[in-house]
Amino acid sequence: MTSPSLLRRGHAADAFGDLSRATARWAQDTAPRLTTRLGRDDTTAQFLRFVLVGAVTTAVYALLFVTLRGGGYLPAHLVATGVSTVLANELHRRRTFRAEERVHWLTAQWEAGGVTVLGLLATSTALGLLEALTETAHLGLQIATVAVVTGFIGLMRFLALRWIFRPATTSG
Structure with missing residues (x-):
């Protein structure tokens, strides 16, 4: 049966x-x-690649943050941001804007890193406020806070990187 x-x-x-x-x-x-x-190579394709790189490096950030947060949210945030930023800058240089022939690795890290510092300050401030308001913020809320702030900073970063990684113009 x-x-x-x-x-x-x-x-x-x-x-x-x-x-x-x-x-x-x-x-x-x-x-x-x-x-x-x-x-x-149009702006829309660059933006789509930018978002794709952002999604991948945000996942890297989240994995590092979760792994390291036992030592405190701020050290975990700083390390995860540093590693994911270097990775994002390199992927943007090579893939998003195809600028590896025009922009040296160190130059890309230095210039794009300046924009990232603003993002780091904004996300660190947001996490600090969240911690102060909730005493013990849930991990999901911490990651969501960083994602929202990073999304906004990401739009500014896309514009800045389009300017930094733009092809050299020839006069003549």
Whole structure:
């Protein structure tokens, strides 16, 4: 005798299989268009690459912050910000703005790092205020606070990096 729950599993498996196949078809259709779109050099493509790099480096930040926060939120924040910023600056130089031939690594870190210092001050202030207002802020709230402030600073950073990593103009 077959259990009724086993009979129902077949329907769930079929539905999951259909969803899996639909997702695979969507990815097959979308991936080439997305890759082509991200490969362009217009402002929209640069902004999309900027957001993608930001998402990846924010994940790196979050992993480091969670790992290091036992030593206090501020040291964890400073280390996580430093590491994720260097990574973001390099990815922006090489991938987002394709400026590795025009801008040396150290120059990129120095110039883009200046904008990051403003972001670090803003996020550190926001975390400090959060800590003062809530005494023990939940980890999710701390990360959300940094994400919101970083999103705003990110828009300013995108504009600054477009200016810093712009191609040299030739006069003549």
